[in-house]
Amino acid sequence: MVCRILVPALYFFNSIRLRFYYLGLFWLFSLAAQAQDSPATARYWVSFRNKAGQTFRPAAYFSAPAQARRRRQHLPAADSTDFPVRPDFLAQVRATTDTMTLVSRWFNAVSCRATPGQAERLRHLPGVRSVVAWPVMPMLPAGKAAAPARPLTAADRSLARRQTASLGAKDFQKANLSGKGLRIAIFDVGFNGTDQHAAFAHLRRRQAIVGTYDFLRRAPFVYQGGNHGTEVLSCIAGQLPDSTYLGLAPGAEFLLARTEQMYRERYAEEEAWLAAAEWADRNGADIINSSLGYTDRRYFPEQMNGRTSLVARAAEMAVRKGILVVNAAGNDGDDSKWRTVGTPADGDSVLAVGGLDPDTYLHIDFSSYGPAPGKRLKPNVAAFGAAVVALPGGYTRTQGTSFASPLVAGFAACVWEKQRSLTAMELFRQIQQAGQLYPYFDYAHGYGLPQARAVLQARPPAAPTFDFVRQDSTLRVVIRPEAAFVPARTLPLFADSVQATTPAGVKSVAPVGQEQAQGPHLTEPDEVVAPELPHYLYWQVLDAAGHPLRYEVLEVTQRVVLQVPPYQFEGEKAVRVHYRGYTATYPAK
Numbered sequence: 001m002v003c004r005i006l007v008p009a010l011y012f013f014n015s016i017r018l019r020f021y022y023l024g025l026f027w028l029f030s031l032a033a034q035a036q037d038s039p040a041t042a043r044y045w046v047s048f049r050n051k052a053g054q055t056f057r058p059a060a061y062f063s064a065p066a067q068a069r070r071r072r073q074h075l076p077a078a079d080s081t082d083f084p085v086r087p088d089f090l091a092q093v094r095a096t097t098d099t100m101t102l103v104s105r106w107f108n109a110v111s112c113r114a115t116p117g118q119a120e121r122l123r124h125l126p127g128v129r130s131v132v133a134w135p136v137m138p139m140l141p142a143g144k145a146a147a148p149a150r151p152l153t154a155a156d157r158s159l160a161r162r163q164t165a166s167l168g169a170k171d172f173q174k175a176n177l178s179g180k181g182l183r184i185a186i187f188d189v190g191f192n193g194t195d196q197h198a199a200f201a202h203l204r205r206r207q208a209i210v211g212t213y214d215f216l217r218r219a220p221f222v223y224q225g226g227n228h229g230t231e232v233l234s235c236i237a238g239q240l241p242d243s244t245y246l247g248l249a250p251g252a253e254f255l256l257a258r259t260e261q262m263y264r265e266r267y268a269e270e271e272a273w274l275a276a277a278e279w280a281d282r283n284g285a286d287i288i289n290s291s292l293g294y295t296d297r298r299y300f301p302e303q304m305n306g307r308t309s310l311v312a313r314a315a316e317m318a319v320r321k322g323i324l325v326v327n328a329a330g331n332d333g334d335d336s337k338w339r340t341v342g343t344p345a346d347g348d349s350v351l352a353v354g355g356l357d358p359d360t361y362l363h364i365d366f367s368s369y370g371p372a373p374g375k376r377l378k379p380n381v382a383a384f385g386a387a388v389v390a391l392p393g394g395y396t397r398t399q400g401t402s403f404a405s406p407l408v409a410g411f412a413a414c415v416w417e418k419q420r421s422l423t424a425m426e427l428f429r430q431i432q433q434a435g436q437l438y439p440y441f442d443y444a445h446g447y448g449l450p451q452a453r454a455v456l457q458a459r460p461p462a463a464p465t466f467d468f469v470r471q472d473s474t475l476r477v478v479i480r481p482e483a484a485f486v487p488a489r490t491l492p493l494f495a496d497s498v499q500a501t502t503p504a505g506v507k508s509v510a511p512v513g514q515e516q517a518q519g520p521h522l523t524e525p526d527e528v529v530a531p532e533l534p535h536y537l538y539w540q541v542l543d544a545a546g547h548p549l550r551y552e553v554l555e556v557t558q559r560v561v562l563q564v565p566p567y568q569f570e571g572e573k574a575v576r577v578h579y580r581g582y583t584a585t586y587p588a589k
Contacts, residue, residue, distance in 0.1 A: 041099075043101070044111070044132065046131050047129040047130045048108045048110075056084065061282065063283050066281060075322050096114070097114040148393055156395075163384045166383070166384060166533075167383065169248060172452050175456055182253070184252050184255070186257065187259045188260065188290075191224075192226060192229075193227070199238040200233070208252070208254060209255075211283050215258060216272055229256065229258070230389075233406070234246050235247045246387070249409070257276035260292055270294065273310075273314060281323060286323065286416060289326050290326070290405070291327075291400075291401075291403070293344070293345055294309060294344075308343070312346055314344070315344040323424060325351065327351070328352075328402050329353055329404075330401060331367065331402075333365060338368075339368065340368055341369070353381055354404065356449060358385075364386070367379075367404075377443070377446065386398070386403070414452070415455050430455055431455075433447070440583040442540055462581040462583070464582055465480055466577060474565060478559055479579065483580055538551070538554075539554070539577045541568055542575070542585070572588045574586060
């Protein structure tokens with residue numbers, strides 16, 4: 001009896017299972033077909049018309065340091081860009097689109113993911129001013145992991161001293177300036193090991209890392225993602241076991257923001273940069289250091305105008321809020337397809353920092369060149385493009401303008417500690433004027449290496465060191481006898497004069513923000529800190545508007561150091577020369 005009933009029951013349940021199996025297959029195929037038919041979502045930037053009806057209490061929104069920064073620079077407690085975006089506008093976007101990824105007070109806009117049909121509906125919403133699609137670019141492939149820490153050689157330890165000594169570390173130390181009272185925000189790919197590394201023990205002891213946020217994962221924890229941010233921070237406040245500081249502002253406070261993924265370039269990172277800038281403003285940052293840049297994965301060189309990219313516009317807005325923005329110029333100087341600075345370094349109010357070879361004190365071959373479109377001066381200044389840095393497990397030597405930028409950010413912190421009443425743009429100009437070439441500039445060095453002495457002491461007028469001599473239609477530059485002394489010898493009147501260049505055969509450096517550690521440097525083990533900067537002769541031909549048409553650096557081995565044929569400066573062209581702190585121009589006819 002039981003067996004008779006059980007067999008039909010088994011048959012019945014197996015039939016049910018079979019039907020569900022076929023129904024499941026049908027359902028999966030239906031979903032796949034719908035997915036093929038449904039349009040894919042893309043990222044859009046949605047700008048709103050106004051902030052009507054919104055109220056704002058600056059004292060409740062901004063931190064005390066943020067409010068103090070605005071008061072010092074005589075800025076209003078708040079303006080319309082600080083007011084929140086209208087909630088009804090946000091609700092409309094949420095109801096229309098799939099995902100909203102960013103809300104920007106500064107630009108009264110949001111970023112969202114939407115289908116083309118949803119984007120079209122957004123354009124017809126009453127509060128929407130514009131809807132712009134972000135271009136979709138392929139991501140760069142993942143690269144190799146960063147090189148591990150290694151024992152430092154004598155040459156490395158010398159470089160660790162020279163990377164700050166070249167900027168005037170001793171002068172800042174004598175003046176007891178170390179960035180105290182300044183708050184520096186660092187935007188980078190990650191800060192692996194910063195919370196444990198001995199190089200930052202002094203920061204942890206006084207709780208100097210006052211805020212952290214990962215704008216990609218939307219979480220406070222930033223000690224992941226990569227070593228690059230750790231290396232950059234060390235060029236502002238890191239310390240070797242022998243107490244040598246690797247940067248100039250170990251007394252500052254820090255905000256650490258993760259805004260980028262290693263070896264990726266996505267528009268989401270520009271949104272993260274903007275979100276981090278608004279966060280830094282709210283939390284009282286005085287300086288933003290951004291050792292990041294975006295180039296040919298998204299833009300054309302002619303778009304490096306300070307107005308096209310979202311990050312350039314965000315950086316300019318940060319400056320309006322009283323924040324000094326310091327950015328690496330980029331590592332594309334030896335890339336024939338690009339060569340120029342990236343963004344946001346292209347912004348007019350962004351202090352773009354190029355790289356110098358620490359062995360020659362001249363432009364290092366990978367450092368990106370100016371000018372920016374419109375023949376605007378970029379980079380603005382320069383610092384060592386090779387540095388000793390901290391990374392998980394110890395220390396190493398590495399290259400890139402990513403490390404020149406924080407060296408100058410630390411310099412800026414010391415200057416601002418000395419002169420707290422300066423506005424961000426007054427500080428910007430002071431740093432340019434502190435360059436060892438000022439008022440001379442070119443598109444490789446900017447105004448050169450900033451010098452602490454130039455901002456701590458009144459700079460006396462430079463004594464003439466050369467003369468222009470016109471002879472047989474040729475323009476000669478002749479070093480004056482009193483300026484013709486170099487260590488251990490006096491310059492002859494004539495000798496071979498050669499162009500000073502970066503040594504050939506240097507390995508190409510990765511894009512800014514992706515630099516890797518190097519192997520041991522093969523400089524002599526008894527390398528010491530140079531007593532002063534080398535004395536090169538810098539010269540250029542200028543057009544009628546004063547823009548360099550060509551420029552060159554010469555190693556001076558004779559007093560008649562330069563002979564310019566007439567065809568190079570005929571018409572409305574002029575010749576400008578700099579030697580030993582003195583700059584003069586031979587005017588156009």
